[in-house]
Structures are given as structure tokens and as C-alpha cells.
Amino acid sequence: MSKLKIAVQKSGRLNEDSMKLLKDIGIYIDNGKDQLKASAKGFPVEVFYLRNGDIPQYLKDGVVDAAIIGENVLIEKGNDIKVAEKLGFSTCRVCIAVPKSSTYNSIKELNGKRIATSYPNTVQNFLNENGVNAKLHIINGSVEIAPNIGLADAIVDIVSSGSTLFKNNLKEVEVILKSEAVLAVSPLLSEEKQAILNTIQFRIQSVLKGRQSKYILLNAPNEKIDDIISLLPGMKSPTVLPLAQEGWSSVHSVINKNEFWDVIEALKANGAQGILVCPIEKMVI
Ligand SMILES: Nc1ncnc2c1ncn2[C@@H]1O[C@H](COP(=O)(O)OP(=O)(O)OP(=O)(O)O)[C@@H](O)[C@H]1O
Ligand SMILES: O=P(O)(O)OC[C@H]1O[C@H](OP(=O)(O)OP(=O)(O)O)[C@H](O)[C@@H]1O
Numbered sequence: 706m707s708k709l710k711i712a713v714q715k716s717g718r719l720n721e722d723s724m725k726l727l728k729d730i731g732i733y734i735d736n737g738k739d740q741l742k743a744s745a746k747g748f749p750v751e752v753f754y755l756r757n758g759d760i761p762q763y764l765k766d767g768v769v770d771a772a773i774i775g776e777n778v779l780i781e782k783g784n785d786i787k788v789a790e791k792l793g794f795s796t797c798r799v800c801i802a803v804p805k806s807s808t809y810n811s812i813k814e815l816n817g818k819r820i821a822t823s824y825p826n827t828v829q830n831f832l833n834e835n836g837v838n839a840k841l842h843i844i845n846g847s848v849e850i851a852p853n854i855g856l857a858d859a860i861v862d863i864v865s866s867g868s869t870l871f872k873n874n875l876k877e878v879e880v881i882l883k884s885e886a887v888l889a890v891s892p893l894l895s896e897e898k899q900a901i902l903n904t905i906q907f908r909i910q911s912v913l914k915g916r917q918s919k920y921i922l923l924n925a926p927n928e929k930i931d932d933i934i935s936l937l938p939g940m941k942s943p944t945v946l947p948l949a950q951e952g953w954s955s956v957h958s959v960i961n962k963n964e965f966w967d968v969i970e971a972l973k974a975n976g977a978q979g980i981l982v983c984p985i986e987k988m989v990i
């Protein structure tokens with residue numbers, strides 16, 4: 706049986722979370738650190754360790770079948786490569802920034818200006834959409850330094866916390882796109898490999914749903930159970946079990962991890978006690 710070739714970033718910001726996701730979906734790799742490719746144990750997958758920026762071309766050529774890659778790189782270099790799944794880590798945005806001291810009211814003000822970036826296609830498309838004509842300086846790293854050394858009037862680069870912009874006396878003025886790590890798929894994927902990919906996607910979805918949710922258990926007096934259930938809809942409906950102490954029940958449910966703190970006060974106000982919140986490893990609906 707042929708193996709699905711999956712590319713991950715060899716080293717850098719995506720590597721650790723990508724390897725953790727593969728492990729969480731049951732793809733275990735015995736990896737000597739310097740290997741460029743490795744086979745998974747007990748699953749028809751081969752992992753290739755590559756530079757993030759090189760991955761779109763490997764996908765286009767069908768050298769690899771799928772990849773975990775930053776969506777921003779795919780947008781820059783990977784037109785016609787499909788995103789099968791958004792993965793929820795390495796979230797960032799690609800932004801235009803200008804020196805703090807300069808006035809900026811609209812994108813039109815970049816007409817005739819110099820913009821430094823590592824993402825020329827993304828920037829050029831954005832300028833075209835806005836009818837702006839600017840000169841691009843393509844540099845591969847430390848883009849934020851460009852205005853300070855007189856190389857450019859503005860930059861386009863990745864922003865996450867904003868601290869790199871702050872340290873370089875720059876301010877964010879436009880968001881061109883938002884990005885996160887994605888599972889991308891080669892346009893040349895065979896049907897046989899599509900079946901392996903489907904299994905992987907199903908497993909990823911189960912892990913991501915689990916990461917997004919919490920298992921909640923609590924005790925409550927029986928007369929309050931209906932009110933509490935209305936606060937915790939759960940997957941189908943909450944489980945309610947009698948406690949040894951008469952007149953009390955235990956309620957078990959699943960809750961979106963972002964909603965927990967909003968609901969907790971209402972649960973307490975309705976008599977809930979002994980509330981436990983536990984992580985969920987995988988969730989198959
Ligand atoms: N500060 C950040 N916060 C969150 N995500 C980021 C940040 N910087 C980059 N990313 C995301 O992580 C990806 C990898 O970034 P990283 O800096 O590790 O690699 P790179 O230098 O762009 O790529 P290569 O592997 O080609 O050297 C980026 O394409 C982007 O999607
Ligand atoms: O808004 P922040 O949280 O400061 O993050 C933004 C910075 O992160 C990235 O660089 P990275 O640290 O990956 O360095 P690199 O240029 O060597 O890739 C990006 O190119 C920015 O410089």
C-alpha cells in the first residue's frame with residue numbers, strides 16, 4: 706500500500722505544534738533529529754521535514770501529498786492548493802505598518818512609496834485591489850528594521866503580539882489577511898491516498914473538537930436540575946445520575962471552553978456544587 710507523504714516544518718514556529726498534532730492523531734514517528742523523512746509506526750504515512758516556504762512548490766509538484774503549513778505562505782505561493790482543515794495554532798496576521806511618527810489615513814497614501822516585505826505577491830495583490838502603485842523591496846527577514854535604516858516607508862510582515870512592531874517604532878495600519886496553521890493538500894493527490902487523508906482529517910477533527918471543549922461535572926439539588934440543564938445543552942443532552950444522598954443528582958456535560966467562565970456564575974446561582982472541569986482528549990460526534 707502506498708504511503709501518504711505529509712510535509713511539516715523542519716524547525717521553526719510550526720514544528721512543535723505540528724508534531725504534537727500528529728502524535729495526538731496516533732501518528733508516531735521515531736525521528737532522529739537530522740532525518741529529512743521518517744515513516745510512521747503502524748500507519749501508512751511518511752513525514753517530510755521541510756522549510757515552510759518551500760512546501761507550496763512541493764505540494765504543486767506532488768512531491769508531497771499534504772502539509773501542515775502557515776496559511777499566509779500558501780496564499781503567497783500556493784494558489785490552487787486546497788486547504789483541507791484549519792488547525793487553530795500559529796495564529797497571526799499579515800499587516801501593513803508605518804513609522805509611529807508618520808500620519809496615515811488611508812492606503813492611497815502609499816502611492817509612490819517604498820514597501821519592504823517577504824510577501825511580495827500578497828502585497829501586490831492588495832495594492833492592485835486598492836488601486837495603489839508602490840515600489841516593493843523584497844527582503845527575507847528582519848523586515849521591521851527597513852524603515853529605520855531608510856530602506857522603506859512602510860513594511861508588510863507578520864504580526865502576532867505586536868511587540869516586534871513596538872520595538873521598532875512602527876504602528877499597524879492595515880490588516881491584509883489573517884492566518885493560522887492549516888492542513889493543505891496537493892492538487893495531484895491520488896484516490897488511494899485521498900482515502901488515507903480522509904482518515905487523518907477525521908482524526909484531526911476529533912482532536913480539534915476535543916481541544917475546543919471541556920467535560921463538566923457538578924452536583925445539584927433535584928429541583929434545580931431543569932434550570933441547570935438549560936445552561937448546559939451538551940452534545941445530545943446532559944447525563945443526570947442520582948447521588949447516594951437523597952434529593953441530589955450529578956450532572957455531566959460538555960461545554961465550549963470559551964463559554965465556561967460565562968456559565969459558571971449562573972450554575973452556582975442555580976445551586977450547583979462541586980463543579981469539576983476536565984480536558985477532553987478526543988471528541989467523536
Ligand atoms: N509571531 C508569530 N506568531 C504566530 N505565528 C507566526 C509568527 N510568525 C510566524 N508565524 C506563522 O508560523 C509560520 C512559520 O514561521 P517561522 O518564522 O517559523 O518560519 P519561516 O521563517 O517563515 O519559514 P521557513 O521554515 O521557510 O524558514 C509562518 O508562516 C506563520 O504562518
Ligand atoms: O508581533 P510579534 O509577536 O512580535 O511577532 C511578529 C514577528 O514574528 C515573526 O518573526 P520570527 O520571530 O518568526 O522571526 P524570523 O523573522 O526569524 O522568522 C514575524 O516575522 C515578526 O517579525
Ligand SMILES: [Mg+2]
Pocket residue numbers: none
Ligand atoms: Mg518567522
